Each structure stands twice: as structure tokens, then as C-alpha cells.
Amino acid sequence: MRPNPRTADYPEGSPVRLAQEEFNNTYCLLLFLLEDTFNGSPSQMRRRRGDVRLEVPGPGSDEDAER
Template identity: 60%
Template structure:
């Protein structure tokens, strides 16, 4: 996997960038759910757990995508503001 990846490394609309953007959306929704679960809404933990499995699958898919120079793509873990979540 290529180290220190960023969304800006790939053109807007490219398959890898779209997959990284989707990963970041899932990652930030997970963070939001965990925050809620540990701050007064413990029932959200179940949804967060399910989201973790979705995040794992997205990360694995990215790490199987060739990214040039013999490396693969990977997650960027870039934060998406809550109002931007789909």
C-alpha cells in the first residue's frame, strides 16, 4: 500500500478517489456514532459495530486496488464534517 495517501492524490471522479471518499464518509459516521454511544446513547453502539464491518470491507477493497508503481490504494482517514455526511 502506498504510504501517506490523500484524496488529492487522485483526480475527482476517479474510481480510487470515489472509494476513498466513501471510506471517509463511513469512517466519520462511525466516529459520530461512537461519540453518541459513549455520551448518552448507548443503543447506538450496535449501529457503530455494524459500521465497523462496513469500514473493514471498504478498506480491504481499497487495499486491493492497484495504484501504480507496484503499490495499492488505501484509506485516507480524512475527516468529513457531520453536515456533509450522506
Template identity: 70%
Template sequence: MTDLKSAQAALAEIVEQGEGAARTQVWDGDRDVFHPERDEVAHFYRFQELKHGRCYRTGDTPQTGPTGEEIQVDFDGLLPMRRNPRTADYPEGSEIRAAQQEFNTTYCLLLYLLEDAFTGNPANCARPSARCSS
């Protein structure tokens, strides 16, 4: 973003994708990949479907909530997750620790790339950064 106009365009895109609270409809305008016969539900409303255990259907609104077919989610089948897990909580060489280290490195790199892009160093985004080590 370089000016007010580009910042407003970025915010409009966030709202269009369903992440903004001002959205007045659940559909994002694209076709649903999982249900090609209907429009795609915006990201925020996809999570609402899971929360309420129902799909949105034509005519549903943010106010009505999803009223379509039931969604089966086996919450008992989900693995328990520690609150605020830290890499040091898991033994060296364990699968979980390796996955956390990979995530931490990738997320760190993402933050550096975003900083470079937004502070006027977009050329740094084209090459890998050594600033994030595992």
C-alpha cells in the same frame, strides 16, 4: 461502558481476542475457519504469521513464534501504496478516489456512533447520521 466493571470486561475481551500485549498463548479458543482441524490463532498472532511467513502449530508460544508450515506471500505482487494518501491526491471520478471517499464517510460515521454510544446517546446509534458527508 458505564462503570469500572464494564470497562474491565471490555478490556478483557480485547485481550481475549489477541490484541492485548499480556496474552500468554496464541490461540483464541475458537476453531480456525481456514484450518478446521486446529484452534484459531488470535488476531495479533495471525499478523505475526504473515510477518514471519509461517503458521503457528500446536505447542508454539508467543516466545517461540510460529514454527509450522510456511506461508507464501508475494510481497512484490502487492500494489504500492502512498504513505498517508489523501483523497485530493487522486483525480475526481477515479475509482481510487471514490473508494477513499466511501471509506472516509464510513469511518467518520463509525467514530460518531462510538462517541454517541460512549457519551450516553446510544439511541443515536440506531439511525444513520448525516454528520459525515463525502
């Protein structure tokens, strides 16, 4: 993985960029849910925990070869 990869480094619609965008959206949701939880509304985290599953491809995966 290159240091500090940016979404703009990859062509729109490429598998790597799509994975980055999905990760970014999921990570933002996770941060929102954590903030909400620590500010007194943990029920959101319980209801949405399935939405924040992060899958990161390991070395040697197809996506890794495209980088």
C-alpha cells in the same frame, strides 16, 4: 498502498478516490456514533450499525491494481 494517501492525490471520479471518499464518510459516521454511544446514547449505534460496514479491498484486487 502509498504512505499517507490523500484524496487530492487522485483525480475526481476515479475509483480510488471514490473509495477513499466513501471510507472517509463511513469512518466519520463511525466516530460520531461511537462518541454518541459513550456519551450515553447507545441506541443510535444499534440502529445505524449496518451503515458503518467498511470494505477494504485486499492485495491483488482490481482497485489495488489502479494505485
